[in-house]
Amino acid sequence: xxxxxxxRNALVPIIEHxxxxxKKIAFTNGCFDILHVGHIHSFREAKKNxxxxxxxxxxxxxxxxxxxxxxxxxxxxxxxxxxAAVSDVDYVVIFNxxxxxxxxxxxxxxxxxxxxxxxxxxxxxxxxVEARGGKVIRVSLKKGVSTTNLIKKIKISG
Numbered sequence: 001x002x003x004x005x006x007x008r009n010a011l012v013p014i015i016e017h018x019x020x021x022x023k024k025i026a027f028t029n030g031c032f033d034i035l036h037v038g039h040i041h042s043f044r045e046a047k048k049n050x051x052x053x054x055x056x057x058x059x060x061x062x063x064x065x066x067x068x069x070x071x072x073x074x075x076x077x078x079x080x081x082x083x084a085a086v087s088d089v090d091y092v093v094i095f096n097x098x099x100x101x102x103x104x105x106x107x108x109x110x111x112x113x114x115x116x117x118x119x120x121x122x123x124x125x126x127x128x129v130e131a132r133g134g135k136v137i138r139v140s141l142k143k144g145v146s147t148t149n150l151i152k153k154i155k156i157s158g
Contacts, residue, residue: 004084026050027109029100033072043088046113059096110134
């Protein structure tokens with residue numbers, strides 16, 4: 001297994017140690033079923049605001065529950081490997097819940113990164129991060145770039 005991919009119970013003490021070293025930890029999450037330039041942009045922005053970036057990946061079961069039975073297109077193990085290959089990503093952790101609140105609570109990031117499509121005050125975990133003195137950053141989206149748009153293009157050309 002890739003050294004960047006960690007189960008939650010193994011990642012918690014690593015993050016605690018990094019916090020003790022004064023490292024700033026950023027966190028983002030998603031399905032990342034079709035990785036695209038918008039995701040990369042978000043990871044770069046997260047890394048500009050932190051020392052360590054954790055990407056929490058929805059499990060296959062949670063993707064199906066959120067996106068429908070035809071998804072994910074790529075298995076969680078393969079999606080984790082692709083994310084781990086991104087230079088700005090320091091750790092990948094797979095979570096099975098429908099939302100990331102529990103894993104945010106467990107990992108205690110200093111910075112929570114989401115796209116600007118998430119309205120102010122609707123970001124899951126915002127209260128947890130801010131209560132610890134952290135911040136939430138809403139990253140600008142790349143115009144016209146989204147997984148939904150890519151899926152539509154594939155279906156039209158297929």
